Amino acid sequence: MRNSVFNSSQTSGGTGDHHRPSRSVAEHLAVVLDLAIDYPRTAERIGLGQACGRVLAETVSARWDIPSFDQSAMDGFALRAADLADNPLGLPISATIFAGQAPDQLAPGTAARIMTGAAIPAGADTVIAFEQADDRDGRLRAQPTLGTHIRRQGEDVRAGVTILTPGTVLTARHIGALAAVGRSQVQVARRPKVAVLTTGDELLSPDQTPTIGTVIDSNGPFLAAALVGLGADLGTVVHCGDDPARFTQTMNDLADNDLILVTGGVSTGDKDVTRAVLSANGSTFVLVKMQPGKPQGAGRWGQTPVLALPGNPVSVAVSVAVFVRPLIHALLGTTPPPSTWATVAQGWTSPADRRQYFPVRFTDDGQIAPATPGGAGSHLVTSLAQATAFAIIEEPVTKVLPNTPLEVIPIN
Numbered sequence: 001m002r003n004s005v006f007n008s009s010q011t012s013g014g015t016g017d018h019h020r021p022s023r024s025v026a027e028h029l030a031v032v033l034d035l036a037i038d039y040p041r042t043a044e045r046i047g048l049g050q051a052c053g054r055v056l057a058e059t060v061s062a063r064w065d066i067p068s069f070d071q072s073a074m075d076g077f078a079l080r081a082a083d084l085a086d087n088p089l090g091l092p093i094s095a096t097i098f099a100g101q102a103p104d105q106l107a108p109g110t111a112a113r114i115m116t117g118a119a120i121p122a123g124a125d126t127v128i129a130f131e132q133a134d135d136r137d138g139r140l141r142a143q144p145t146l147g148t149h150i151r152r153q154g155e156d157v158r159a160g161v162t163i164l165t166p167g168t169v170l171t172a173r174h175i176g177a178l179a180a181v182g183r184s185q186v187q188v189a190r191r192p193k194v195a196v197l198t199t200g201d202e203l204l205s206p207d208q209t210p211t212i213g214t215v216i217d218s219n220g221p222f223l224a225a226a227l228v229g230l231g232a233d234l235g236t237v238v239h240c241g242d243d244p245a246r247f248t249q250t251m252n253d254l255a256d257n258d259l260i261l262v263t264g265g266v267s268t269g270d271k272d273v274t275r276a277v278l279s280a281n282g283s284t285f286v287l288v289k290m291q292p293g294k295p296q297g298a299g300r301w302g303q304t305p306v307l308a309l310p311g312n313p314v315s316v317a318v319s320v321a322v323f324v325r326p327l328i329h330a331l332l333g334t335t336p337p338p339s340t341w342a343t344v345a346q347g348w349t350s351p352a353d354r355r356q357y358f359p360v361r362f363t364d365d366g367q368i369a370p371a372t373p374g375g376a377g378s379h380l381v382t383s384l385a386q387a388t389a390f391a392i393i394e395e396p397v398t399k400v401l402p403n404t405p406l407e408v409i410p411i412n
Contacts, residue, residue, distance in 0.1 A: 070120040077133055
């Protein structure tokens, strides 16, 4: 079994944590990304109708010039500019050219009505828009400007030029470009199949009513939605309690996935089954210097990568933004989009010894403010719905002041 290994020279002094190594966010992220090293990236060919959101796995070049012929950019008249300049009485209109036609050569000393997108006839070098011309008696009179309103062959792209490269996350604009160069199918990276396992005897499904001592399992639905949004192939989403034997069997059942996400039971409680079972099978659990989301685990179940996340909902959301999102991108062969920066409209406090990920909302003028009065409490799941991003506050800072620039990463 291939396991993640941590240098345990640094420890946390918290109660029950004196044997657990402490790591920075960057150090734990490096271990998380290491789980993707052996992932067998394969491709599949799919139709353009299914390709939006998928990751391109091939280089795509133009098969022909685009436009593939000189064409009119306006509804108007095609002509040779010199002919009109030399003829004060105007030019007779000899033909009408519609899009989709292959026109005959333009008769010398004449003009042709032409529609947008239609091919420029041989012999013409200019298009005059209808609204700039006078053709009341069947003769064209206008002031021509040589070469106007013509889309030249290959001005968009020349045949053989690369238009898209592997790793591109395909959007509607990419789909349009693929179709334009004659691709009805495309090779894309196979989506990693990810399973979700939530733990805890106290958890209920959303259609149940909680009583004292029980809570609704929101982590399962959240992770399922987050994984789909990240481009993963959602596998089984399952809950089990705190029984080690059942947990072990569930992990065995999920081992055919490309990744398993487990939430809850990662700390040092008497019934923290995730940490107990996964540690015995080679995974390592650490205290990451972050708030929320401090306890984290990583390793493998057999050959299947496993990430063990905290159980509190906001901690799970932060863990997805900081660790799961980069890992899914690594499995897909892409890189996460860069973070952005924004200034603080309304300040707050932050712990001194950990990097804080604070739920914020954007104000009307583009600044950020606390999403709710509750701040970064790891249990505030409904309050999290009011946030659009996490603001990052580095360890030395204890008080975030208005007008401070902060790095922000999206929640979704």
